[in-house]
Amino acid sequence: MGDTIRIRLPLRHAGFTLDLDLSLPPRGISALYGPSGSGKTSCLRALAGLDRVANGYIAMGDEVWQDESRQLFVPTHQRAIGYVFQEPSLFAHLSVRGNLDFGHRRAGRPSTVDTQAIVGMLGIGALLDRRADALSGGERQRVAIARALMSRPRLLLLDEPLAALDSARKAEILPYLARLHDTLAVPAIYVSHALEEVAQLADYLVLLGDDQQVHSGPLPPMLARLDLAAAFSDDPGVVIATTVAAHDDTDHLSRLDFSGGQLFVARRPEPVGHALRYRIHARDVSLTRVQPEATSILNVLRADVTGMTLTDTPAYLLVRLQAGDTALLARISRRSWQGLKLAPGVKVWVQIKSAALLG
Secondary structure: OOOOEEEEEEEEEOOEEEEEEEEEOOOOEEEEEOOOOOOHHHHHHHHHOOOOOOOOEEEEOOEEEEEHHHOEEOOHHHOOEEEEOOOOOOOOOOEHHHHHHHHHHHOOOOOOOOHHHHHHHOOOHHHOOOEHHHOOHHHHHHHHHHHHHHOOOOEEEEEOOOOOOOHHHHHHHHHHHHHHHHHOOOOEEEEEOOHHHHHHHOOEEEEEOOOOOEEEEEHHHHHOOHHHHHHHOOOOEEEEEEEEEEEEOOOOEEEEEEOOEEEEEEOOOOOOOOEEEEEEEHHHEEEEOOOOOOOOOOEEEEEEEEEEEEOOOOOEEEEEEEEOOEEEEEEEEHHHHHHOOOOOOOEEEEEEOOOEEOO
């Protein structure tokens, strides 16, 4: 099934044991998410061939990179990978163009890579003649990604590429990373402990926890699982796929349709039919048993309660809801749960106060 990525890694460190057994999709962005010390970077380094894990197995499609049962280990320079580190490892004395040329030569084989497309996708055309040491942090990271792509990799590895940037530089580079999600044919593995980045970029989620357990699956259902809520306790919420359905130029609104209903948001520039991902935070969802009237909240949906779990804060609960084929989460008080007489199977009206555009 294409270039499916197979990973079996028994990771053993002092006081740490993690048995990874994963099949990652051959397209899109797979995120390794979890707290520091959960094994994310160890997995990435093994994929890159920087570390040789005892009894490990790694394959990219039909190309095996490590199989200890056959004493097979392909060194880093023979693996068709692009690696982007937390700190961009550019050649400071070279121009941006010179750094890109290095990536092109690193391919070591005739390259059909579309340089102009990569430069345009990452918005670095105006930077080509500038020295690498004259770039901002966000610019350097964009150039580092472009250089990795110039080597025509079969797999792109990104190890917390935003971790060293301040919030302004993160906001600058995230839209370019989102373009990778939309246009890149090469599969990517993205390491992060920032849920907002993962929600914006990932298609597939591998969750590594403090309990050394591994859970994986497509992103939307993973975020909506109550049994994994503790991993997202700081900011639980769901990601939904929507389509621009209509624009209202009088009220400056756009209507987005999805399987559970529709959302009204501030006027979007995208044309009708364009796909957008939105994140709905549990904290922005309220529930009522009676259909709201004369309310300022534009987005009201009908849904069924499907479950509930406790949160780290004793006064609050996390409620799972189902609106059509779409799962939602709401963070409400225990008193509200009891006062509304909520239970699985009860129908409610869901009021969504706001939604965050993800791209």
